[in-house]
Amino acid sequence: MTCNDFALECLQAEGHLSETAREHLQSCPDCQAFTRLNSILLQPRPSPELDRRILQIAGLLLHHQPRRRWWQEINHYFYAAAAVLLVLLSVYALSLPPAGGKSPDLLAQSGETGSATHDLLILSYLETTNEMDNIEQQLYLYAGN
Amino acid sequence: MQLEPDDQLSDMILIQRCITGDDESFTILYQRYRLPLFAYLHKLLPNQHDRVDDFFQQVWIKALKNFSGYSDQQRFLAWLCRIAHNLVMDYYRSTDSREMSEIQENVPADSLDPQEVLLQQGLEEALQQAIRKLSPEQQEIVRMRISGISFKDIAAQKNISLNTALGRMHYAVQNLRQLLADFL
Ligand SMILES: [Zn+2]
Numbered sequence: 435m436t437c438n439d440f441a442l443e444c445l446q447a448e449g450h451l452s453e454t455a456r457e458h459l460q461s462c463p464d465c466q467a468f469t470r471l472n473s474i475l476l477q478p479r480p481s482p483e484l485d486r487r488i489l490q491i492a493g494l495l496l497h498h499q500p501r502r503r504w505w506q507e508i509n510h511y512f513y514a515a516a517a518v519l520l521v522l523l524s525v526y527a528l529s530l531p532p533a534g535g536k537s538p539d540l541l542a543q544s545g546e547t548g549s550a551t552h553d554l555l556i557l558s559y560l561e562t563t564n565e566m567d568n569i570e571q572q573l574y575l576y577a578g579n
Numbered sequence: 580m581q582l583e584p585d586d587q588l589s590d591m592i593l594i595q596r597c598i599t600g601d602d603e604s605f606t607i608l609y610q611r612y613r614l615p616l617f618a619y620l621h622k623l624l625p626n627q628h629d630r631v632d633d634f635f636q637q638v639w640i641k642a643l644k645n646f647s648g649y650s651d652q653q654r655f656l657a658w659l660c661r662i663a664h665n666l667v668m669d670y671y672r673s674t675d676s677r678e679m680s681e682i683q684e685n686v687p688a689d690s691l692d693p694q695e696v697l698l699q700q701g702l703e704e705a706l707q708q709a710i711r712k713l714s715p716e717q718q719e720i721v722r723m724r725i726s727g728i729s730f731k732d733i734a735a736q737k738n739i740s741l742n743t744a745l746g747r748m749h750y751a752v753q754n755l756r757q758l759l760a761d762f763l
Contacts, residue, residue: 438749441749441752442745442749445730445745445748445749446730446745467756468752468753468756470763471752471755471756471759471763472752474702474706475706475721475724475725475752476724476725477614477618478617478618478621478631479614479617479725480617480632480635481726484632484635484636485609488609488635488639489602489605489606489609491636491639491640492602492605492606492609492639492643493602493605495640496597496600496602496605496643497600497602
């Protein structure tokens with residue numbers, strides 16, 4: 435048997451070689467290499483279509499993994515900060531003396547004042563009110579022009 | 580500092596990147612293990628080509644959904660084969676098949692060693708490059724044979740004689756042998 439005869443038989447054989455071909459194969463390194471390559475070529479492999487489909491599905495699945503958004507990443511810090519602020523405000527509110535239901539304006543006019551902190555609060559309130567009046571007046575003047 | 584090429588990264592790093600949504604890393608993993616997994620499924624489901632395709636897809640989807648549960652205590656291929664094995668066993672159980680016990684005895688879930696997988700992957704890449712260097716006629720016949728079409732059907736489809744089809748394939752294999760001399 436020649437190498438050419440062997441190759442033609444090997445290509446058509448579905449895993450079964452004749453006795454003569456088997457004998458030739460045992461003694462011929464060239465045909466051993468040919469057989470090896472032929473079996474590599476014929477080994478089962480996914481079709482290009484199947485490859486494409488799986489990579490496409492993978493792309494979809496990987497991009498839709500539930501990922502934490504930035505606000506989800508920071509929300510626990512936000513809640514912690516809000517809780518601290520709430521506690522501080524509560525402590526501050528409890529530390530204030532009762533105002534007796536009067537507005538800071540009335541308190542300032544009546545001269546009824548409490549602690550130094552309270553006086554400062556009223557002063558700041560009045561200053562703010564005055565500034566607001568000035569701004570309103572300026573706006574009125576601008577509008578008039 | 581020299582960065583490691585992506586295709587040489589470990590399975591675990593690629594899986595961690597997949598978890599963060601990196602599909603390039605998945606492509607590398609897929610190219611690395613598609614052939615051994617496909618061959619393994621062919622052993623589990625002999626002569627059931629369509630079913631193999633179906634299970635192959637199912638295995639990858641299941642793997643993708645469970646990447647966070649993978650630990651490198653187990654080799655990735657063994658992990659994939661385990662998923663494949665369980666899916667096929669569930670299928671055989673649901674069909675009350677007798678083949679199940681034969682498969683459980685004869686096909687271990689981890690039948691390829693990593694060195695063999697790497698060699699196979701390298702050879703496969705070289706083979707695909709070599710095929711692209713063949714003449715268009717030879718490329719066509721090789722691709723038809725790879726997709727499992729018989730010489731008789733190739734001859735009929737291409738309107739050539741059986742001997743011409745065999746001759747073209749013969750020359751194609753000879754040329755591939757020269758192109759792949761380093762691997763064979
Ligand atoms: Zn020979």
